[in-house]
Amino acid sequence: MESQALRSSDWTLKRKRLPGMASLARGLRILVDPRFRSEWLLARRRPDNLFQPSGHTWGDRYEVFFSFVRDQMIGVTTPRLLSFGCSTGDEVFNLRRLFPQADIAGIDINPRSIAVARKRLRKTGDPAITFELSNSAQSLPEAHFDAIFCMAVFRHGDLEASRPDSCADKIDFADFERTVTGMCRCLRPGGYLVLRHSHFRFEDTQAFAAFKPVYRHRNRRGAVLLYGADNRRVEGALEQDVVFRKRAGCSGRCAGGERQCVKTQ
Numbered sequence: 001m002e003s004q005a006l007r008s009s010d011w012t013l014k015r016k017r018l019p020g021m022a023s024l025a026r027g028l029r030i031l032v033d034p035r036f037r038s039e040w041l042l043a044r045r046r047p048d049n050l051f052q053p054s055g056h057t058w059g060d061r062y063e064v065f066f067s068f069v070r071d072q073m074i075g076v077t078t079p080r081l082l083s084f085g086c087s088t089g090d091e092v093f094n095l096r097r098l099f100p101q102a103d104i105a106g107i108d109i110n111p112r113s114i115a116v117a118r119k120r121l122r123k124t125g126d127p128a129i130t131f132e133l134s135n136s137a138q139s140l141p142e143a144h145f146d147a148i149f150c151m152a153v154f155r156h157g158d159l160e161a162s163r164p165d166s167c168a169d170k171i172d173f174a175d176f177e178r179t180v181t182g183m184c185r186c187l188r189p190g191g192y193l194v195l196r197h198s199h200f201r202f203e204d205t206q207a208f209a210a211f212k213p214v215y216r217h218r219n220r221r222g223a224v225l226l227y228g229a230d231n232r233r234v235e236g237a238l239e240q241d242v243v244f245r246k247r248a249g250c251s252g253r254c255a256g257g258e259r260q261c262v263k264t265q
């Protein structure tokens with residue numbers, strides 16, 4: 001797992017040493033590798049609300065978090081799950097193994113990733129999984145999902161490489177806050193929000209007031225790269241809250257000014 005995650009930093013080191021060769025290799029890869037091409041195009045075009053353009057994913061990546069949420073939801077007979085930023089579907093198929101009775105929706109901003117995920121889905125014939133092209137939770141129903149997983153989306157690979165003081169050229173806290181607030185709206189009271197590998201902290205948003213952290217994770221590879229509400233780099237933390245539970249009394253409308261939700265539980 002760690003070695004896959006390190007690949008991009010190895011690549012960055014080589015690129016610094018041999019810039020000409022690296023550009024050539026990248027050009028060739030754009031020509032021959034459809035996945036790489038689609039991500040390169042996404043990064044160049046920067047569609048509205050794009051966060052991480054890379055669709056790098058693999059199965060069984062988040063077993064520990066997924067199992068935790070499953071164990072919390074033992075009494076829920078048909079859980080409704082959302083994988084936000086599902087890439088080519090590995091995360092969704094992994095969730096299916098852990099939640100055999102669930103209805104699972106996967107959404108992603110990359111049209112090629114959704115096409116690949118749907119092709120994979122056709123082979124399984126699973127009627128309780130859907131994949132949709134989307135850049136937000138805006139069109140999804142209110143208070144609908146029992147759990148929303150948003151893994152490795154609110155970040156950007158280029159930031160890891162250069163660790164700039166501001167992330168604003170690549171990703172913006174205001175977009176993060178709006179997007180995560182939209183997800184909160186779709187989560188039922190008592191539901192779970194899982195945020196992993198994010199350069200922003202849910203705790204810095206207004207929507208957080210309607211949630212309670214229920215799972216804290218210690219990062220084995222040191223402090224994570226973090227940016228605050230002003231998009232400035234802040235000191236990274238070794239431990240991070242990853243799973244949040246929506247307070248039972250929350251109306252489901254987690255727009256700004258929801259702090260009163262805390263009182264209603």
Ligand SMILES: C[S@@+](CC[C@H](N)C(=O)[O-])C[C@H]1O[C@@H](n2cnc3c(N)ncnc32)[C@H](O)[C@@H]1O
Binds near residue numbers: 053151153
């Ligand atoms: C690194 S992949 C993560 C895939 C999977 N969640 C995982 O962790 O294995 C990041 C994904 O986020 C998607 N993405 C970025 N911004 C998005 C947005 N606004 N809405 C939906 N998907 C987005 C990208 O297209 C990409 O597939």
